[in-house]
Amino acid sequence: MSNSRCMSLCVHLCDYLFPCVTSAKLWVLCKVWCYDVFQNSL
Structure with a gap:
């Protein structure tokens, strides 16, 4: 469970660091x- 939570945090960090646009x-x-x-x- 903690792994999927970490992964979603990581993905959110990607969104923040590298906006898709x-x-x-x-x-x-x-x-x-x-x-x-x-x-x-x-």
């Missing part, structure tokens, strides 16, 4: 990284 590629990479990190640590 300004840097879509970084935004996607950031989210992919979130999923990798928190799914691999399950």
Whole structure:
């Protein structure tokens, strides 16, 4: 449970750091990284 919560926080951080409009590629990479990190640590 804590992992999915961390992952959603991470994803929100991506939204904050890389708004999709300004840097879509970084935004996607950031989210992919979130999923990798928190799914691999399950």
